[in-house]
Amino acid sequence: xxxxxxxxxxxxxxxKAVKGISFYVNEGExxxxxxxxxxxxxxxxxxxxxxxxxxxxxxxxxxEDITNIAPHKIVGMGLTxxxxxxxxxxxxxxxENLRMAALLVKDKGEISKSFDEVFELFPRLKERRTQSxxxxxxxxxxxxxxxxxxxxxxxxxxxxxxxxxxxxxxxDEIFNVILxxxxxxxxxxxxxxxxxxxxxxxxxxxVLETGNITLEGTGKDLLDNPAVQDAYxxx
Amino acid sequence: MKYKEAGLVTFLQLLVYGLQLGSIYALLAIGYxxxxxxxxxxxxxxxxxxxxGSYAVYFLVSIFFADQMxxxxxxxxxxxxxxGITGMIGVxxxxxxxxPLRKRSTISTMIAAIGVxxxxxxxxxxxxxxxxxxxxGPKLLVDKLFFIGPVQLSMAxxxxxxxxxxxxAILYAVVMNTKIGIQMRAVSCDKDASSLMGADVNRVxxxxxxxxxxxxxxxxxxxxxxxxxxxxxxxxxLGNKAFIAAVIGGIGDIRGAVLGGYIMGxxxxxxxxxxxxxxxxxxxxxxIIILLFKPxxxxxxxxxxxx
Ligand SMILES: Nc1ncnc2c1ncn2[C@@H]1O[C@H](COP(=O)(O)OP(=O)(O)O)[C@@H](O)[C@H]1O
Ligand SMILES: [Mg+2]
Numbered sequence: 001x002x003x004x005x006x007x008x009x010x011x012x013x014x015x016k017a018v019k020g021i022s023f024y025v026n027e028g029e030x031x032x033x034x035x036x037x038x039x040x041x042x043x044x045x046x047x048x049x050x051x052x053x054x055x056x057x058x059x060x061x062x063x064e065d066i067t068n069i070a071p072h073k074i075v076g077m078g079l080t081x082x083x084x085x086x087x088x089x090x091x092x093x094x095x096e097n098l099r100m101a102a103l104l105v106k107d108k109g110e111i112s113k114s115f116d117e118v119f120e121l122f123p124r125l126k127e128r129r130t131q132s133x134x135x136x137x138x139x140x141x142x143x144x145x146x147x148x149x150x151x152x153x154x155x156x157x158x159x160x161x162x163x164x165x166x167x168x169x170x171x172d173e174i175f176n177v178i179l180x181x182x183x184x185x186x187x188x189x190x191x192x193x194x195x196x197x198x199x200x201x202x203x204x205x206x207v208l209e210t211g212n213i214t215l216e217g218t219g220k221d222l223l224d225n226p227a228v229q230d231a232y233x234x235x
Numbered sequence: 236m237k238y239k240e241a242g243l244v245t246f247l248q249l250l251v252y253g254l255q256l257g258s259i260y261a262l263l264a265i266g267y268x269x270x271x272x273x274x275x276x277x278x279x280x281x282x283x284x285x286x287x288g289s290y291a292v293y294f295l296v297s298i299f300f301a302d303q304m305x306x307x308x309x310x311x312x313x314x315x316x317x318x319g320i321t322g323m324i325g326v327x328x329x330x331x332x333x334x335p336l337r338k339r340s341t342i343s344t345m346i347a348a349i350g351v352x353x354x355x356x357x358x359x360x361x362x363x364x365x366x367x368x369x370x371x372g373p374k375l376l377v378d379k380l381f382f383i384g385p386v387q388l389s390m391a392x393x394x395x396x397x398x399x400x401x402x403x404a405i406l407y408a409v410v411m412n413t414k415i416g417i418q419m420r421a422v423s424c425d426k427d428a429s430s431l432m433g434a435d436v437n438r439v440x441x442x443x444x445x446x447x448x449x450x451x452x453x454x455x456x457x458x459x460x461x462x463x464x465x466x467x468x469x470x471x472x473l474g475n476k477a478f479i480a481a482v483i484g485g486i487g488d489i490r491g492a493v494l495g496g497y498i499m500g501x502x503x504x505x506x507x508x509x510x511x512x513x514x515x516x517x518x519x520x521x522x523i524i525i526l527l528f529k530p531x532x533x534x535x536x537x538x539x540x541x542x
Contacts, residue, residue: 100417
């Protein structure tokens with residue numbers, strides 16, 4: 001088990017956003033959290049990464065308790081988080097965003113190799129590498145957000161709604177890269193409202209409803225589950 | 236000498252005075268702009284770092300050197316040590332007074348800063364070695380006057396201008412090219428995202444305060460070299476002017492702070508050559524005019540509110 005979340009509860013003042021959920025991610029897996037807007041997916045990921053205070057419960061990463069540890073220390077342990085809304089540094093160039101992502105990587109050769117990999121996966125970023133990120137489209141921003149995660153290079157990569165607001169073709173491109181990262185050895189934990197896409201690539205999935213996990217199973221099981229089909233897959 | 240020529244000579248001499256004062260404002264304005272950039276806070280106590288810096292120079296010289304003629308190399312060393320001490324005080328102020336309020340409203344942090352400013356001034360006044368009476372700052376640089384053609388120039392002023400430009404160029408290179416510089420820019424844009432890349436946001440903010448307060452101290456040392464009357468409130472007026480300079484240039488932008496500083500310095504000297512009582516008031520007029528035409532300041536970008 002690379003990640004183990006136990007009875008996690010997170011509050012915003014009086015609002016109980018996550019109400020004591022437990023789940024785990026095994027090494028090498030792709031696991032997805034699906035759920036409607038406001039279900040608590042983002043809050044869960046932010047609490048795991050140390051961005052929100054855990055009220056009760058524990059988060060263990062690679063066997064170590066990381067509950068309420070500072071985010072930069074958690075990154076250093078190998079947990080990389082691609083946040084909701086991409087959160088590109090719009091005052092930096094494409095290249096500077098990648099250099100920022102390489103902050104904790106010591107080996108210069110490794111850094112330039114990962115830059116090459118990002119530019120090979122997303123040639124459009126290469127064309128724009130010295131440009132201000134303000135000129136990037138939503139899709140290109142998401143490519144950069146995923147590119148930063150490649151450069152940071154964690155063992156567990158957590159992605160919060162990478163498909164949000166993107167054209168279908170770009171969604172495919174991003175998901176292919178996520179799959180490739182997984183093949184190269186990274187474990188993936190993925191938040192998605194785009195449940196069909198997420199369940200199709202996931203080994204296992206959890207359904208989150210107003211702060212509770214209401215269903216879990218393999219990606220395929222949940223795809224075939226009538227309740228999931230009704231609530232999340234449309235028809 | 237013809238009348239017109241005499242006017243030009245006076246203008247050039249005043250320009251050097253203006254650029255020197257502008258260097259002092261620019262060094263001070265950078266701190267306002269960097270702190271605002273990184274934590275969106277107007278540090279009303281920033282001018283007091285200038286005061287602390289000039290007293291630090293005063294005490295370093297009077298404690299360690301019986302003779303005030305310490306020579307340029309040692310003078311530079313003294314200024315750097317004073318900057319280091321003041322920088323550490325800046326880090327301490329942020330940790331103790333501002334950090335606990337980081338998630339509060341702008342108004343709370345502003346009031347905290349005013350409190351820090353009042354406390355600092357009164358605390359220094361209460362120290363017997365400082366007290367309420369002005370002190371004579373040491374002459375770090377003995378001035379030499381020289382002529383280029385008919386224009387009489389002051390070596391000390393020109394050295395201040397050149398040193399300031401070098402310091403600011405180094406700062407700019409650090410901010411644009413080094414790891415800590417990229418982190419400072421990233422943190423000013425998005426703290427959460429920066430920490431997800433492994434940046435220790437608290438450390439980056441501390442570094443920013445260290446640099447800002449250190450530059451204020453250097454600015455104070457340069458100021459005291461030309462206007463050697465030290466008082467515990469000296470930072471307040473200079474701080475206000477440097478703050479205006481930062482706003483004129485576009486707060487949050489380092490190059491803007493430098494540009495604003497030089498504009499303020501030159502305008503002030505030129506105006507006071509005509510009528511000295513007007514200078515301070517005119518700074519505000521310049522501010523208002525520039526902000527009327529460019530609300531975000533000369534080099535500032537229009538503010539994009541983050542959602
Ligand atoms: N910063 C915040 N302050 C207060 N409430 C919040 C904040 N962020 C999220 N919430 C609330 O917490 C709940 C869970 O939100 P979130 O984790 O963003 O859900 P999801 O990512 O599944 O859409 C929602 O009710 C939301 O309104
Ligand atoms: Mg969300």
